[in-house]
Amino acid sequence: MKVTLGAVSRPGESLVNKTGSWRxxxxxxxxxxxxxxxxxxxxxxxxxxxxxxxxxxYQNDEAYCKGCGICARICPVKDIxxxxxxxxxx
Amino acid sequence: xxKVKERDKSCDHLFASGHTACPGCGQSMAxxxxxxxxxxxxxxxxxxxxxxxxxxxxxESSWEVPYIHSLFENIAAVASGVESVLRATGRLDEVRxxxxxxxxxxxxxxxxxxxxxxxxxxxxxxVCYDNEAYMNTGIQRSGCTPYYARTTTSPPxxxxxxxxRPKKDLPQIILAHGVPxxxxxxxxxINDLDKKVKRALxxxxxxYIQVHVPCPLGWGSDSSRTIxxxxxxxxxxxxxxxxxxxxxxxxxxxxxxxPVEEYLQLQVxxxxxxxxxxxxxxxxxxxRVADENIEKYGLMSK
Numbered sequence: 001m002k003v004t005l006g007a008v009s010r011p012g013e014s015l016v017n018k019t020g021s022w023r024x025x026x027x028x029x030x031x032x033x034x035x036x037x038x039x040x041x042x043x044x045x046x047x048x049x050x051x052x053x054x055x056x057x058y059q060n061d062e063a064y065c066k067g068c069g070i071c072a073r074i075c076p077v078k079d080i081x082x083x084x085x086x087x088x089x090x
Numbered sequence: 091x092x093k094v095k096e097r098d099k100s101c102d103h104l105f106a107s108g109h110t111a112c113p114g115c116g117q118s119m120a121x122x123x124x125x126x127x128x129x130x131x132x133x134x135x136x137x138x139x140x141x142x143x144x145x146x147x148x149x150e151s152s153w154e155v156p157y158i159h160s161l162f163e164n165i166a167a168v169a170s171g172v173e174s175v176l177r178a179t180g181r182l183d184e185v186r187x188x189x190x191x192x193x194x195x196x197x198x199x200x201x202x203x204x205x206x207x208x209x210x211x212x213x214x215x216x217v218c219y220d221n222e223a224y225m226n227t228g229i230q231r232s233g234c235t236p237y238y239a240r241t242t243t244s245p246p247x248x249x250x251x252x253x254x255r256p257k258k259d260l261p262q263i264i265l266a267h268g269v270p271x272x273x274x275x276x277x278x279x280i281n282d283l284d285k286k287v288k289r290a291l292x293x294x295x296x297x298y299i300q301v302h303v304p305c306p307l308g309w310g311s312d313s314s315r316t317i318x319x320x321x322x323x324x325x326x327x328x329x330x331x332x333x334x335x336x337x338x339x340x341x342x343x344x345x346x347x348x349p350v351e352e353y354l355q356l357q358v359x360x361x362x363x364x365x366x367x368x369x370x371x372x373x374x375x376x377x378r379v380a381d382e383n384i385e386k387y388g389l390m391s392k
Binding site for chain 1: 151316
């Protein structure tokens with residue numbers, strides 16, 4: 001690893017850290033049916049990994065989502081559900 | 091379909107993904123919301139604690155704003171120094187200084203430095219993330235740990251029901267310094283938090299906000315229930331939300347009082363108070379703390 005002068009870190013370097021591999025049991029599924037784009041899921045996500053602009057466009061970034069389930073609980077129209085995390089080769 | 095109000099999202103991700111906080115961490119959520127309210131023109135000074143550990147590993151910094159980490163005890167002193175340099179170079183109008191620490195640093199180890207910062211009147215916003223114990227080092231009791239919580243240094247057993255001492259009322263201690271703005275906030279109420287950070291940063295002088303941040307690991311709660319638990323703490327009266335703005339007290343009223351049991355039962359750290367050999371007296375004592383808060387701050391609409 002190259003150490004910069006004064007060992008200063010660059011902004012937002014943590015994106016190299018794909019914390020999505022931490023998920024064990026479940027992950028959110030965005031149903032895209034009743035979403036009103038209220039933004040509650042994006043604002044409450046501890047990872048800051050939910051993005052969306054309009055109704056029914058919100059989506060989590062699975063590279064970082066740790067599967068905590070807060071978005072599914074906070075969604076006022078129950079448009080997010082937690083589904084079992086399944087390995088890719090299943 | 092009502093048109094959704096357009097909102098500026100440019101500051102939503104000043105705290106980048108890929109930090110290594112536990113799933114469901116209330117603190118990582120709060121940090122992102124505080125930065126979102128504060129905007130880009132801030133310098134963050136951070137003490138040792140969970141936040142520093144999960145956000146600032148070398149080569150994996152989550153911060154999109156200037157950030158400095160020092161020690162547990164001197165965070166307010168470092169923030170005072172940063173502010174003094176900005177003042178001396180005439181740049182205090184351009185940048186705001188935010189000191190961030192956990193409750194261990196604020197209430198115990200760095201307490202003297204905060205008092206000094208408040209007394210000298212530095213133009214710094216101090217944000218204390220209150221998760222009610224030293225979570226980073228393995229859940230030891232802090233001055234902000236509430237009555238009868240299980241921590242590794244206050245274990246319940248034959249002669250003890252957990253932490254025997256009440257939670258230190260840090261906001262009121264800071265308020266006694268005569269600072270212009272002191273507030274409590276919670277990740278359960280993010281609009282309230284957003285408003286308080288913006289209000290604090292619009293004021294010159296020392297400011298203090300204590301944010302209640304549930305810790306799934308230390309409190310033994312389900313990671314998806316972080317927000318529910320934060321709201322139950324507020325609505326039971328155990329963590330009153332208020333601000334004191336130039337001496338004027340504004341409280342967030344509780345719509346319907348929730349019994350403290352509902353809050354306590356969701357957390358493993360209070361589990362020893364329930365069950366067959368439950369501790370009725372202790373639960374009642376916690377209820378009295380909540381009732382006293384409701385009375386003291388007038389949290390219920392008359």
